[in-house]
Amino acid sequence: MEDKNVILKNISRHIVLTSSEEEHFCSVLRKTSIKRKNYFLEEGAVAKDVAFVINGCLRAYSIDNNGFEHILQFAPQDWWITDMYSFVSGKPGTLFVDAVEDTEALLLSREDQLQLFNNIPKFERYFRILTEKSLVSSRQRMMDNLSLTAQERYETFCNYYPTLINALPQKMIASYIGVTPEFLSKMKASLLRSR
Numbered sequence: 001m002e003d004k005n006v007i008l009k010n011i012s013r014h015i016v017l018t019s020s021e022e023e024h025f026c027s028v029l030r031k032t033s034i035k036r037k038n039y040f041l042e043e044g045a046v047a048k049d050v051a052f053v054i055n056g057c058l059r060a061y062s063i064d065n066n067g068f069e070h071i072l073q074f075a076p077q078d079w080w081i082t083d084m085y086s087f088v089s090g091k092p093g094t095l096f097v098d099a100v101e102d103t104e105a106l107l108l109s110r111e112d113q114l115q116l117f118n119n120i121p122k123f124e125r126y127f128r129i130l131t132e133k134s135l136v137s138s139r140q141r142m143m144d145n146l147s148l149t150a151q152e153r154y155e156t157f158c159n160y161y162p163t164l165i166n167a168l169p170q171k172m173i174a175s176y177i178g179v180t181p182e183f184l185s186k187m188k189a190s191l192l193r194s195r
Contacts, residue, residue: 003031003054007106010052010078014129015122024120028112034058034099040081041097047086049107053079056103057164059172060095071176074100076163080130100168145178151187153177 004026011017017025032051034040040058041047051058053075060081061071072095075081086093087110116123137160144156154177158165165173174184 003104003106004029006054006078007052011126015126017120017122021120021122025116025123028116029106029108032105032107034103034105036099036101036103039096039098040105041083041086041093041095043094043096044092045086046090047083047093047110049109050080050082050087050113051075051097051105051107053077053081054104054106056105057100057167058097058103058105059100060097061175062095069175071172074161074164074168074172074176076161076167084134100172150177150179150183151191153179154184154187 007029008017008022008026011025029052030049031054032040034056040051043062055077057077058075058081059071060073060075060083061069063069073081081097083093083095083097085091086095090110113123113127117127144153148156154173157173157177170184171181174181177184179187
């Protein structure tokens with residue numbers, strides 16, 4: 001039940017559930033463990049589930065025609081993640097989602113999510129709030145990539161994912177902010193010297 005407390009605490013920030021609603025919600029969740037470097041989702045597969053990270057970290061990324069990874073999102077503890085396009089449309093996805101470290105997550109299927117919307121309408125509000133926040137964050141990131149320097153993008157990353165700064169390999173942070181690992185290393189050294 002400890003795992004369920006983490007997700008219920010997250011939900012309680014946005015909506016208030018009765019104990020029977022909590023019980024119903026918890027009954028449709030499925031627990032999974034994903035070993036480091038293993039996939040939760042691969043490009044071309046249909047995303048049937050959204051994952052809530054209990055502990056560990058997942059990341060969503062695409063790979064371009066030159067074989068370069070472009071990381072779109074990290075999901076540390078207390079975050080949701082999936083290929084949202086595929087999850088909502090039921091069409092094959094364009095993202096990979098894998099484990100940065102050994103991860104435990106709770107899964108909610110699209111089918112169960114839609115039934116929750118009917119049975120407990122408060123969940124529509126909860127997921128609408130998450131979707132709006134995700135859309136705003138995605139738009140802001142796009143604007144940041146167009147207008148901020150690499151150093152400013154790194155500082156934004158540090159503010160957005162404070163628990164991941166020292167937990168992630170440098171090459172993943174570099175991919176997320178759109179620079180090479182070598183450039184990130186030089187930039188961090190320069191930042192340390194200037195402080």
